[in-house]
Amino acid sequence: MSKIAFIGIGRMGWHMAAHLAKAGHDVVVCDVVPGMADKWVAENSGAAVVSPTDAVQGREYVITSLPADRELFAVADGIVNELAKGTVWIDHSTTSAEGSRVIAARVADVGSGFLDAPVSGGVDGARNGTLTVMAGGDENAFASAETVMSAYAARMTLMGESGAGQITKMTNQICVVGVCQALAEGLDFAETAGLDVQKVIHVMLQGSSASWQMANRAEKMLAGEYNYGFSTTLMRKDIGLVLEEAASMNVPLPVTSMVGQMLAEVTAMGGAQWDWCSLMERQRRRKK
Numbered sequence: 001m002s003k004i005a006f007i008g009i010g011r012m013g014w015h016m017a018a019h020l021a022k023a024g025h026d027v028v029v030c031d032v033v034p035g036m037a038d039k040w041v042a043e044n045s046g047a048a049v050v051s052p053t054d055a056v057q058g059r060e061y062v063i064t065s066l067p068a069d070r071e072l073f074a075v076a077d078g079i080v081n082e083l084a085k086g087t088v089w090i091d092h093s094t095t096s097a098e099g100s101r102v103i104a105a106r107v108a109d110v111g112s113g114f115l116d117a118p119v120s121g122g123v124d125g126a127r128n129g130t131l132t133v134m135a136g137g138d139e140n141a142f143a144s145a146e147t148v149m150s151a152y153a154a155r156m157t158l159m160g161e162s163g164a165g166q167i168t169k170m171t172n173q174i175c176v177v178g179v180c181q182a183l184a185e186g187l188d189f190a191e192t193a194g195l196d197v198q199k200v201i202h203v204m205l206q207g208s209s210a211s212w213q214m215a216n217r218a219e220k221m222l223a224g225e226y227n228y229g230f231s232t233t234l235m236r237k238d239i240g241l242v243l244e245e246a247a248s249m250n251v252p253l254p255v256t257s258m259v260g261q262m263l264a265e266v267t268a269m270g271g272a273q274w275d276w277c278s279l280m281e282r283q284r285r286r287k288k
């Protein structure tokens with residue numbers, strides 16, 4: 001079993017760290033929110049520390065699940081020079097590809113490995129230990145990381161060199177944003193037409209419009225429940241990363257860009273921390 005530091009035990013990290021502890025790993029957790037690590041330790045077996053610098057001492061693996069580039073760089077400033085030679089740092093945050101390449105180079109300079117390893121599957125995937133990991137970095141570091149990531153991931157794929165994991169995650173987000181807005185429009189349409197929408201979902205899940213969003217979010221969208229999941233703020237962050245990367249390659253992304261603007265409206269409605277399927281709420285309110 002391995003010595004692991006887990007930094008950032010938010011909506012995703014909490015469950016991933018819990019799976020590692022359950023698998024028998026020696027886990028030290030840390031979060032910038034006061035008391036969060038102690039709360040985690042009250043429910044799981046492991047130790048809590050206050051700073052990332054303390055967390056990485058003597059650890060074979062460092063795992064991060066942080067909001068964005070800014071937090072990743074803040075953590076890197078505190079830990080890179082503290083990493084024992086040969087440590088593998090697995091970063092599950094969704095960040096810019098360039099940011100992950102910069103950190104990978106800094107980590108390589110101290111004799112350790114860094115994987116940009118964003119995930120897909122949502123909070124339920126983290127809770128159930130069925131996440132999909134798309135990684136960029138060194139083959140040996142990835143092979144080593146697979147042994148620990150398998151505690152919470154069902155599929156792990158090395159996509160290429162540093163940054164390739166983030167570019168894959170961006171592709172995933174491009175492919176999903178329009179689907180959620182289309183689902184909001186379809187559900188609103190069926191509801192307004194007076195159909196039994198539960199029945200409509202049941203039928204569509206067996207047809208060509210079935211999607212992860214439909215299977216996992218349609219019921220909650222109909223019920224107007226949004227206090228969980230992947231926040232509007234984080235999805236807007238991802239869309240920002242995608243649009244910047246696309247602009248650098250001159251790839252047009254009209255749908256992604258439009259949904260980004262719609263999510264800005266959800267934020268203005270007070271939905272910054274709602275799951276981003278609250279696009280449904282925007283759809284409903286616009287009719288009134």
Ligand code: NAD
Binds near residue numbers: 033052066120238
């Ligand atoms: P979150 O905001 O709930 O969790 C991030 C955690 O990092 C928070 O607890 C925060 O306090 C902590 N943190 C921030 N700065 C820190 C620092 N300097 N030191 C220690 N801890 C710090 O976010 P989340 O929903 O768990 O997402 C985490 C990452 O995973 C994001 O990059 C997100 O884009 C990605 N992601 C999320 C989901 C999802 O469904 N929530 C799905 C796929 C990918």
